[in-house]
Amino acid sequence: MKTTSLAATLATVAIVGSVEAQDTYEWRMATGWGGGPLMDIGAQAFADRLELLSDGRMKVEVFQGGAIGEPLKVTDSVRRGIADMGHTWPGYDWGRDTTAVAFGGFAGTMDDERMMHWLYEGGGVELWKEWRQEEFGVVGMPLFTRTAETFLNSRKKVQSLEDLEGLKLRTAGAWIDMSKELGASPVTTAGDEIYPMLERGVIDATEWGTPWEDTYPKFYEVTDYIIVPGVHQPVAPFELQVNQEVWDSLNERDRQLIETAAELTTLKAWMKVGHESAAAMKLFEEEGLEIVELDPEVQVKAREIGIEWANKQSQENEWFDRVWESQREFEKLWADAESYRRLVPETRALGLDTE
Incomplete structure (x- = not known):
């Protein structure tokens, strides 16, 4: 008869206990959209992907523009804690700090392929996060991006x-x-x-x-x-915002889950938008x-x-x-x-x- 050592048993209990003790979250996300791709393959796709990656521990309820705060002032809603998260275009905040446009895209911006590489390989995401926290008191990162717009x-x-x-x-x-x-x-x-x-x-x-x-x-x-x-x-990168207190309450692994869900959603959206625009x-x-x-x-x-x-x-x-x-x-x-x-x-x- 095979026996199990006390050490192995305790290790198994510790692992099971650790899994069972993982925190669960339910957050509310403010957006600036009434529907369409920004909602479907942007905000809502992020929420669905995060729930999947976290095995259901992290749930985000996505609200249409105006349901939580003003559609063009999502940053204020997130900063003040009216919403736990937000999905917006950073350029809407250009009146307070024109740096918002450098991240959100403008007539002097590089094309969409270069912008994507700059964000994820050239240090752009790191600058984005540092800027948002320092100047606005929220955590920000890309979530959804466009190819060139219709003029x-x-x-x-x-x-x-x-x-x-x-x-x-x-x-x-x-x-x-x-x-x-x-x-x-x-x-x-x-x-x-x-x-x-x-x-x-x-x-x-x-x-x-x-x-x-x-x-x-x-x-x-x-x-x-x-x-x-x-x-x-x-190009027009959009943004996931997270309330600073919400972010600070998370462990490093859960922060990485949010970042991964946002990056995957952005890459998928970029490909989808590019393909569907031809049709x-x-x-x-x-x-x-x-x-x-x-x-x-x-x-x-x-x-x-x-x-x-x-x-x-x-x-x-x-x-x-x-x-x-x-x-x-x-x-x-x-x-x-x-x-x-x-x-x-x-x-x-x-x-x-x-x-």
Whole structure:
């Protein structure tokens, strides 16, 4: 008959007791969204993934925008403890600290592939977390990201600099000021107000998200043109925020579970958005919208405005300077990436070009 040593028995009891004693959590998450991809493959996908990775110990109840605090002020709700967590776009906080735009993306930002590599391999996530805690008193990290946005869903054809003069445009973040330099007349508003404003002609055009994300609010029902590419927003990382007291109460393993769930959700969202946007462009054509490509002059001008703005912020804002310098150094490292990563003739050789 096989016997079990006292030491082995005690070890087994200790292991079982440790597992049983693991803390369980139920948190509330504020968001700025009424639905769509930001909710489905962003906030809610994170909550589902975290529950799975933690074997059900960590549950997050996700609330639509406005159910907990104001949709554009999620950071305040998380900082004050009104919500335990939040899902927002960091650029909404640009009025308090323009560094928010350096993380959230703007006209001077690198493209989405470079941004993703900078965040997870170039030190971006670490800077992000340090900045949020120091300047806002919350824990922040990427959660969901976009490929390049649609420049405009528009009632009017916009292609040249002249077409932008006086254009009544809904936007957010630093592009509010930058678009003025292009001659536009920008306003900002929450997402659920955009459709009726377009329908009534209160605004001429809006930027919102990528082509795929723009299919959810169905702007194509009340517009006639899709304007590309999204030079104002080459990429848009979104953010998970955690209340500082909540974060401090967690052990290191549980913090890592949250970080892992957020990173996996961001990577999955990036791939999903990129793929679905190709199908969305076909949908717009089928719906009878005209696809308009911005004149090179507009694209170059927007990029110049973005970089000039960022250089100015660097002179006035120490945190912005740290982030901007890190991003520019990363871009220098990747400057020749196209030469060894992309095969220019590949599309034509496979007979995939649409010309």
